[in-house]
Amino acid sequence: MVLKAIFFDIDDTLYDSSKLTAMARMNSIKAMIDSGLPEKDENKVYKILEGIIAKFGPNYGKHYDELLRELGLKWDPKIIAAGVVAYEHTKVGYLKPFPGVIPTLLELKKNYKIGVISNGLAVKQWEKLIGLGIHHFMDIVVTSEEVGVEKPDKKIFEHAINELGLLPTECVMVGDRLDTDIAGGKGVGMYTVRIKKGKRAAEKSGIENLPDYETSDFSELPGILEKIE
Amino acid sequence: MVLKAIFFDIDDTLYDSSKLTAMARMNSIKAMIDSGLPEKDENKVYKILEGIIAKFGPNYGKHYDELLRELGLKWDPKIIAAGVVAYEHTKVGYLKPFPGVIPTLLELKKNYKIGVISNGLAVKQWEKLIGLGIHHFMDIVVTSEEVGVEKPDKKIFEHAINELGLLPTECVMVGDRLDTDIAGGKGVGMYTVRIKKGKRAAEKSGIENLPDYETSDFSELPGILEKIE
Numbered sequence: 001m002v003l004k005a006i007f008f009d010i011d012d013t014l015y016d017s018s019k020l021t022a023m024a025r026m027n028s029i030k031a032m033i034d035s036g037l038p039e040k041d042e043n044k045v046y047k048i049l050e051g052i053i054a055k056f057g058p059n060y061g062k063h064y065d066e067l068l069r070e071l072g073l074k075w076d077p078k079i080i081a082a083g084v085v086a087y088e089h090t091k092v093g094y095l096k097p098f099p100g101v102i103p104t105l106l107e108l109k110k111n112y113k114i115g116v117i118s119n120g121l122a123v124k125q126w127e128k129l130i131g132l133g134i135h136h137f138m139d140i141v142v143t144s145e146e147v148g149v150e151k152p153d154k155k156i157f158e159h160a161i162n163e164l165g166l167l168p169t170e171c172v173m174v175g176d177r178l179d180t181d182i183a184g185g186k187g188v189g190m191y192t193v194r195i196k197k198g199k200r201a202a203e204k205s206g207i208e209n210l211p212d213y214e215t216s217d218f219s220e221l222p223g224i225l226e227k228i229e
Numbered sequence: 230m231v232l233k234a235i236f237f238d239i240d241d242t243l244y245d246s247s248k249l250t251a252m253a254r255m256n257s258i259k260a261m262i263d264s265g266l267p268e269k270d271e272n273k274v275y276k277i278l279e280g281i282i283a284k285f286g287p288n289y290g291k292h293y294d295e296l297l298r299e300l301g302l303k304w305d306p307k308i309i310a311a312g313v314v315a316y317e318h319t320k321v322g323y324l325k326p327f328p329g330v331i332p333t334l335l336e337l338k339k340n341y342k343i344g345v346i347s348n349g350l351a352v353k354q355w356e357k358l359i360g361l362g363i364h365h366f367m368d369i370v371v372t373s374e375e376v377g378v379e380k381p382d383k384k385i386f387e388h389a390i391n392e393l394g395l396l397p398t399e400c401v402m403v404g405d406r407l408d409t410d411i412a413g414g415k416g417v418g419m420y421t422v423r424i425k426k427g428k429r430a431a432e433k434s435g436i437e438n439l440p441d442y443e444t445s446d447f448s449e450l451p452g453i454l455e456k457i458e
Contacts (some may be wrong), residue, residue, distance in 0.1 A: 035364065048295050077372070081355030135264065135307065143306070171453030198270060 002229055003191070005113035005139075007093060008222075009151075010128055012198025013168040015097050019198075023157050024182030025089035029085035032064070032079045039071055046155030059121055088168055095131040100219035105137045107222050117160050117173065119150045119180065142203075151177075161188070172225065176200055183209040189200065191228050193221065231458055232420070233395050234342035234368075235450075237333065238380075238404030239349075239357055241427025246405050248427075251290055253319035254278055255328045257458065261293070261308045264398040268300055277338055292343035324360040327426065329448035334366045336451050346368040346389050346402065369393060380406075381413030390417070401454065422455050 004145075023184045029037075029045045039045055042209035045067070064083040068075060089151035103224035108114060114137050118125045122143040129135040142160040144150040150156070161171055175181025176195045184191040184208065195218065205211065213224045240246035246273045258266075259272045260451040268274055274296070277410070287297075293309040299449060319353065328439050351372040371389040373379040390400055394430045397418035404410025405424045414421040415438065424439035424447065442453045 031359075035359070077351030077355045077375075078359075078370065079358055081352045082364070084352065085356050085359045088317065089321060094317060122306030123310045123313065126306045127314050130260075130264070130310055130314045135311070141307065146306075 001112060002170065003172060003225060004170040005111060005115055005161075005164050006108055006172045006174060006225070007115045007117045007157075007160060007190075007196040009173075009177065009181045009195075010118045010125055011117060012099055012176040012200065013174060013181070013195050014134065015095065015132055017198060019158075020094050024087045027090045028064070028083040028087040029080040029188050032067075035079050036076070037071075037079050045071075047051070059124065060187060077083060084117035091131070095128070097132050097134060098218050100217065101132075102134065104218050104221050105134060108225070112225075113139040113164055115142065115164070117142050117151065117162055117181075119144040124125065129190040135209060149182035152187060154184070154188050155223065157184055157190065160189075169173050172228065174221065178203055178211075182211045186210075193224055230342060230401065232341060232401060232454060233399040234344055234393050235337055235389075235401045235454070236344040236346045236386075236389060236414075236419075237389050237402060238349045238402075238406065238410045238424075239345060239354060241362065241405040241429065242403060242410070242424045243330055244357070244361055245323065246427060249320065249447065252323060253316045256319045257293070257312040257316040261282055261296075262313040264308050264311035265305070266300075266308050267302065270273075274300075288353065318377045320360070324357070326361050326363060327447050329446065330361075331363065333447050333450050334363060335453070338366060340453075342368040342393055344371065344389055344393070346371050346380065346385060348373040350374045371376075380409035381416060383413070383417050386417040386419065390419075403450065407432055407434050407438040415439075422453055 012020045025046060026042065033040055048070055049063065049067055052063050052070065056066065056218050064080040068079065105114060116138055120143055122145045125143050126135065126141065129138065140160060140163055142156060144156060147156045147159045151157045152160055161168055172191040172193060173181055173185030174195060175199050177200060178194065178200060182192045182194055192211040194214035196214055196216040201216065215224065237243055254275060255271065258271050262269055278292065278296055281292050281299065285292065293312040294304060296305060297308065334343060345367055349372055351374045354372050355364065355370065358367065369389060369392055371385060373382055373385060376382045376385045376388045387401065390397055401420040401422060402410055402414030403422045403424060405421065405427050406429060411421045411423055421440040425443055425445035427443040430445065444453065
């Protein structure tokens with residue numbers, strides 16, 4: 001065996017983050033309308049909310065406060081709470097791994113170390129792994145919060161590889177994003193596998209972010225690793 | 230009809246807050262142990278966690294960070310996230326009204342305005358009402374965050390009564406706490422009904438906090454209000 005460790009991105013690689021986020025946002029808007037939000041056009045509110053999240057970042061705690069402000073309404077804790085509860089309930093109910101993820105991880109676990117390299121807050125990313133029921137599979141989880149730089153920065157990949165005492169050529173980076181997972185993994189000399197899932201599934205790769213392999217079916221991963229071996 | 234409005238406390242009055250909190254904390258501790266917390270004595274950890282919540286307040290966002298510190302352990306996002314997820318899942322799954330609450334509110338709604346007077350953060354208290362499925366019953370919700378003082382301060386009761394344009398003698402305060410709900414309601418001249426539920430069910434009342442009526446069964450409320458009428 002040449003390979004020793006397989007690293008994964010989380011969002012849109014291990015679960016359908018794009019769909020879950022879209023569902024949770026739309027459910028939060030429906031609940032806010034049900035609790036008295038005077039603007040009843042769901043799609044209009046969705047666009048404004050998307051803009052707020054883009055502007056303030058996904059971990060800002062006051063998206064719905066800002067939404068009321070942008071709609072010219074006064075602060076209303078009932079409407080805000082309705083949005084929060086609907087978002088949380090959607091997350092708890094629908095956070096499930098992509099088909100094939102758990103059997104594949106079980107299979108890979110026999111021969112490889114399993115890790116995560118993720119941009120985001122450490123506790124938030126662990127919450128996702130726990131909600132997905134795959135936290136016990138992980139030999140190592142590296143987040144940008146802890147390392148201080150984000151993918152595609154070389155340092156975050158090197159940190160993960162060094163923690164396991166390996167060489168880049170003994171590692172594979174698996175992810176959906178060409179600009180972060182694939183470009184970053186290639187940049188330090190890891191093998192790369194692109195998962196064509198989520199909102200970026202149709203993106204075209206250039207020279208600097210051309211993955212070694214790509215698939216839209218997680219279950220094909222063991223076969224791909226055999227080819228690399 | 231003499232009475233016009235019935236005001237309720239939330240925690241341990243409309244739902245079993247004491248039991249839910251205890252269950253959620255214990256589930257969070259079990260999950261943290263499952264995710265590698267080296268201290269395996271659940272009851273010992275529970276006591277430390279209780280102390281932290283008493284010291285920092287229930288709305289402090291870093292209880293589990295503090296728990297690791299008090300146990301002399303280094304910060305561990307996996308353990309913290311395990312606690313957070315178990316706490317949230319317990320809350321989503323077990324937040325239900327006491328037996329009799331919804332049929333009783335439906336009954337009362339025919340003749341009275343229904344309100345809440347609650348110590349706490351407005352969004353958090355609305356989240357509870359929404360999770361309980363009773364937010365649409367409420368004609369008015371008054372929180373200490375919005376008024377700037379907590380029960381038993383007269384101002385929070387007067388604020389609620391004035392918002393509905395009523396006299397204190399047209400209102401009833403229903404709650405589990407003698408020191409806040411009953412003493413406060415009496416203090417402004419409202420009728421008071423004590424709900425003997427939760428961890429304070431066995432407390433004895435003195436002269437200043439003697440309720441007009443008390444019951445451990447929410448369904449008895451319409452009969453009690455008839456007696457007041």
